[in-house]
Amino acid sequence: MKDGKFLTLGIESSCDETAASVTADGRQVLSNIISSQIDIHTLFGGVVPEIASRKHLENIDKVINGALEEAGVSLDDIDLIGVTHGPGLIGALLVGVAAAKALAFAGDIPIVGVHHLHGHISANYIAAPDLEPPFTAVVVSGGNTDIVDVRDYNDLELLGASRDDAAGEAMDKIARVLGLGYPGGPKIDALAKQGNMHAIDFKRVTLEKGSYDFSFSGVKTHVINYVNTERQAGNELNNADIAASFQLSIMEVIAEKAVAAAKEYGRDKLALAGGVAANSLLRRLMEEACRANGIEFYRPEPVLCTDNAAMISCAAYYKFKAGHVDGLDLDAKPVLDFDRF
Amino acid sequence: MIILGIDTTGELSSSAVLTEDGKIYERHSDDRMNHLRDLIPMIRDTLGDAGVSLGDIGTIAVSAGPGSFTGIRIGMATAKGLALAQGLPLAGVPVLPGFAAGSPEGTLVCSMLDARRGRVYAGAYTSAEGAEAEGIRGIREIIPQGIYPAGEFVEKCLGMAADLSEIKSVEFFGNGVDRYSEEIASRLALGQADDDKAEEYGDYAARKRSYTVSFAPPERRYQSAAQTALAGRDMEPCHYSRVEAVYLGRTEAEKKLEAHELGVKKSKKAEEEEIMELPPEDEKITYRRATAEDAAAFAELDGACFAKGWSENSFTDELEADSCFVAAENEAGRVIGYGGVTYVAGEGEINRIAVDRMYRMRGIAGNILKICMEDAGNRGVTDITLEVRESNRSAIVLYKSFGFEVEGRRKNYYRETKENALIMWKRGSGDSDSPAEQAGSEKGKAGEE
Numbered sequence: 001m002k003d004g005k006f007l008t009l010g011i012e013s014s015c016d017e018t019a020a021s022v023t024a025d026g027r028q029v030l031s032n033i034i035s036s037q038i039d040i041h042t043l044f045g046g047v048v049p050e051i052a053s054r055k056h057l058e059n060i061d062k063v064i065n066g067a068l069e070e071a072g073v074s075l076d077d078i079d080l081i082g083v084t085h086g087p088g089l090i091g092a093l094l095v096g097v098a099a100a101k102a103l104a105f106a107g108d109i110p111i112v113g114v115h116h117l118h119g120h121i122s123a124n125y126i127a128a129p130d131l132e133p134p135f136t137a138v139v140v141s142g143g144n145t146d147i148v149d150v151r152d153y154n155d156l157e158l159l160g161a162s163r164d165d166a167a168g169e170a171m172d173k174i175a176r177v178l179g180l181g182y183p184g185g186p187k188i189d190a191l192a193k194q195g196n197m198h199a200i201d202f203k204r205v206t207l208e209k210g211s212y213d214f215s216f217s218g219v220k221t222h223v224i225n226y227v228n229t230e231r232q233a234g235n236e237l238n239n240a241d242i243a244a245s246f247q248l249s250i251m252e253v254i255a256e257k258a259v260a261a262a263k264e265y266g267r268d269k270l271a272l273a274g275g276v277a278a279n280s281l282l283r284r285l286m287e288e289a290c291r292a293n294g295i296e297f298y299r300p301e302p303v304l305c306t307d308n309a310a311m312i313s314c315a316a317y318y319k320f321k322a323g324h325v326d327g328l329d330l331d332a333k334p335v336l337d338f339d340r341f
Numbered sequence: 342m343i344i345l346g347i348d349t350t351g352e353l354s355s356s357a358v359l360t361e362d363g364k365i366y367e368r369h370s371d372d373r374m375n376h377l378r379d380l381i382p383m384i385r386d387t388l389g390d391a392g393v394s395l396g397d398i399g400t401i402a403v404s405a406g407p408g409s410f411t412g413i414r415i416g417m418a419t420a421k422g423l424a425l426a427q428g429l430p431l432a433g434v435p436v437l438p439g440f441a442a443g444s445p446e447g448t449l450v451c452s453m454l455d456a457r458r459g460r461v462y463a464g465a466y467t468s469a470e471g472a473e474a475e476g477i478r479g480i481r482e483i484i485p486q487g488i489y490p491a492g493e494f495v496e497k498c499l500g501m502a503a504d505l506s507e508i509k510s511v512e513f514f515g516n517g518v519d520r521y522s523e524e525i526a527s528r529l530a531l532g533q534a535d536d537d538k539a540e541e542y543g544d545y546a547a548r549k550r551s552y553t554v555s556f557a558p559p560e561r562r563y564q565s566a567a568q569t570a571l572a573g574r575d576m577e578p579c580h581y582s583r584v585e586a587v588y589l590g591r592t593e594a595e596k597k598l599e600a601h602e603l604g605v606k607k608s609k610k611a612e613e614e615e616i617m618e619l620p621p622e623d624e625k626i627t628y629r630r631a632t633a634e635d636a637a638a639f640a641e642l643d644g645a646c647f648a649k650g651w652s653e654n655s656f657t658d659e660l661e662a663d664s665c666f667v668a669a670e671n672e673a674g675r676v677i678g679y680g681g682v683t684y685v686a687g688e689g690e691i692n693r694i695a696v697d698r699m700y701r702m703r704g705i706a707g708n709i710l711k712i713c714m715e716d717a718g719n720r721g722v723t724d725i726t727l728e729v730r731e732s733n734r735s736a737i738v739l740y741k742s743f744g745f746e747v748e749g750r751r752k753n754y755y756r757e758t759k760e761n762a763l764i765m766w767k768r769g770s771g772d773s774d775s776p777a778e779q780a781g782s783e784k785g786k787a788g789e790e
Contacts, residue, residue: 050410054586057414061421061582075426091411094377095418101381102422106395328385331378 002077008320009067009078009103010313011060013096014088014116015142016047018059021309022071022078026317027126030071032303032310035059053091060099067309075107082316085113086336087143093332101328110325112316115336116307117144118156120273122318123311127300131271135298136262140254140282141274142168142183146338147212147261150271153318158338159261160212167250168276170216174223174246178239188243189279195240197281200226202249212257219249247281255285262295271298277305342399343391345423346570347384349376349416350408350436351454351516356384357566358391358398359574366391367567376415384419387566395427402573404564405433406587407462407486408454413586421581430578434569435475435587437486440514440557441466442477442572447509449483449552451498453517454564456488459622461517462589463487463494465501467508478575483734488589489702490622491521495528497702501734502552510553516563518556529554589698624672626705628712631666631679633657638668638676646695659683659692665716666692667709671700680709682717682725689717691727694736706736710743724768728754731761740765 001007005024012019016037022030037047037055068074083100086093097113104111121137133155137148145162165173168185175184180191202222205215223246230237262270270290276282277299290297304311346357346367354376357367368387370379388394403420406413417433424431441450446468453461464486466474472481483501484494495513502508513525556562631639636656643651659681660666666681680694691713696705717725728751729736737747745765754762 053410053414054588057417057421057586060418061425064422064425091414094411095414098377098380098415098418099422099425102419103426105381105385106423106426328381329378331375 006079008080008313008317010309011083011096011100012309012312013056013092014084016052017307018056018063019309020063020067021313023313026314029310031067033063033066035063049089056095080320081109081111082114082312084116086333090334097332112319113326113330114312114315118315119311122315123300123304124271124298128298135269136267137271138258139274140167140276145214149265154322162214164217170220191240192244192247195244197244197248199241200245251282255289259289269296275306278302344400344570345398346402346566347416348404348566348569349412350404351564355566356387357570359570365567400578402432402434402570404436404569407589424581431581431584432573432576432578433584434572436564437464438466438474438477439572441480444468449502449508449511452514454515455517455520461491463489465498476576492524493702495525508552514557627670631668633660639679667712669705678705682713689722689725726766728762
């Protein structure tokens with residue numbers, strides 16, 4: 001406690017960002033330190049697990065100290081530690097969990113393990129101080145495309161998920177095919193702005209009626225085949241048109257399904273989350289669809305969309321307030337069911 | 342000062358408290374590979390056993406590797422977290438020399454951890470007052486830590502023991518002992534072979550064994566938090582942010598990254614990477630005459646192999662002088678070893694021979710030396726000299742196998758360490774058959790400036 005506020009230290013290391021953050025009373029961000037490895041992984045066109053794990057270990061103490069310093073607090077002031085314990089790369093996750101447990105033990109501070117997606121959704125609480133459940137959440141990131149019904153802070157139901165490639169994954173692959181590099185999402189987003197999104201009619205896969213699941217491998221293959229065919233025919237490719245059309249084929253389906261879910265479950269609020277939430281087309285489509293259906297639309301600013309620890313800290317705060325505490329035997333789980341809290 | 346020891350580099354994790362009067366409290370997990378879940382509760386219980394709290398601890402000693410990459414990171418991240426919270430200094434204990442902490446004098450401690458595919462993370466050490474190995478005081482490095490083929494490492498240990506009169510016993514440590522017990526046994530039998538097989542079997546077989554050989558008993562054989570704490574007591578702990586993991590094996594991806602950061606080779610094309618800890622054993626190494634264009638690659642390798650590397654300019658000078666330099670390349674065309682002989686006034690002088698850490702124990706240094714010697718022979722140069730660090734036993738053994746003899750000693754030649762240099766000469770026609778193929782098993786860390 002400091003100045004009468006409940007302080008939570010959040011730690012996140014599930015993929016390629018090592019992050020730590022201090023929040024006050026769950027939603028007020030005092031510090032949000034992110035050490036990104038994007039520059040390193042750009043060299044390889046994606047995250048290399050062994051390198052990611054090594055970098056996490058090198059950075060973990062620095063980001064924790066950075067978060068405490070920037071917040072102007074010491075470990076003694078911290079009331080709760082929240083840490084991403086899954087899902088993610090196991091070698092990456094365990095660095096954050098081990099450090100968090102050590103701090104919790106040494107400082108005699110309660111610890112709460114947070115599901116990475118729960119964290120992403122919670123970023124909306126930070127961005128919009130007035131947002132309260134229930135609402136529909138859409139998490140779109142490198143590894144996930146999920147529609148979630150958020151009934152309460154700690155009562156979430158997964159309505160649908162990608163059956164194959166996540167949206168971000170498909171974007172990374174297409175970015176590689178077009179020679180744009182890593183991370184694919186922002187590169188495609190930027191290039192698409194110069195192209196005509198109706199130039200090429202890539203297929204949209206909506207799966208069976210009423211399903212909130214996604215499938216992006218079909219459109220991904222379609223784009224790759226298109227590129228190969230055109231190259232073989234000796235035609236000059238318009239990368240901007242390809243990027244724009246491909247992006248539309250993915251984002252349109254996400255926006256449609258998200259709004260359909262909100263309507264079916266009677267939610268008048270819809271919150272976007274995850275790294276791909278920063279995508280300008282997705283934001284525009286969602287905004288339009290929500291407005292047309294009388295739904296209030298929420299989207300955190302980009303720094304809270306990417307992997308960060310403020311969102312983990314916030315999620316941990318609400319879990320703790322609901323009476324949830326983990327033991328010092330907390331483990332990292334590369335695979336973690338979304339509904340398990 | 343009370344030391345908290347942590348080890349998660351092996352199959353079983355452990356924690357230990359080493360008290361000021363040398364008493365050790367230790368706990369092991371009874372569950373394999375559940376280090377993350379078990380470690381903190383185990384540390385809590387060990388502190389309880391010792392009747393101390395975390396606040397009583399003066400230093401944390403953590404095994405820094407080599408070992409299971411995942412295990413290393415769990416231990417290190419936990420230790421960093423504890424040190425950060427308590428404001429404690431941290432000693433990152435290298436596991437291989439760590440085995441030698443507290444060992445009796447005259448014992449060659451041979452540490453070997455299974456690195457898969459017939460290889461071991463290994464090194465050999467003795468207790469020696471005033472010496473220091475990888476930051477641990479009181480330990481002398483006899484074979485530097487690295488990745489070696491298991492059988493060759495064992496041979497090398499026995500060879501060293503034969504060479505060093507002060508060695509009375511050889512003791513093998515680590516799970517490599519269990520994994521490669523056959524390789525060890527076969528080499529031990531070999532060590533007792535007849536004198537007339539000496540040529541075939543190498544240097545040490547020619548002598549009667551003047552030392553005993555044993556496997557450390559199971560209770561001492563594997564890395565443990567107690568051993569880590571003991572070794573950590575002989576180290577200078579530092580700020581936790583400066584403690585680094587000892588992986589030894591670098592990933593292919595990392596090598597590319599390093600090359601990129603050094604600006605040597607830019608990997609423009611993004612590609613899916615396969616993690617590899619070691620180059621394949623059957624990778625073909627090619628040897629060629631070096632040119633002045635190799636100077637940059639040599640300087641880079643030199644910096645990685647020697648404490649005081651030669652600059653690119655020094656190499657350019659040497660390469661342009663009357664000399665024969667050899668470059669060893671891997672299949673990717675990267676220079677992974679070099680060596681050379683310079684000719685002055687009708688005599689040859691061997692410069693340095695260096696081999697990339699990842700490619701040692703493959704006979705590369707021997708092959709380079711052989712080519713240099715052949716070049717000298719072709720020029721009719723019969724007298725060749727070199728200087729070598731007195732402690733560089735493996736290099737001395739290599740040179741002896743080529744017919745070099747010690748003729749003199751330069752005191753305190755290596756200024757930084759005040760170490761003597763041995764002056765070795767090979768004189769005469771040089772037509773005695775050099776056992777270069779056998780000697781090829783020696784690590785290539787030879788003459789230093």
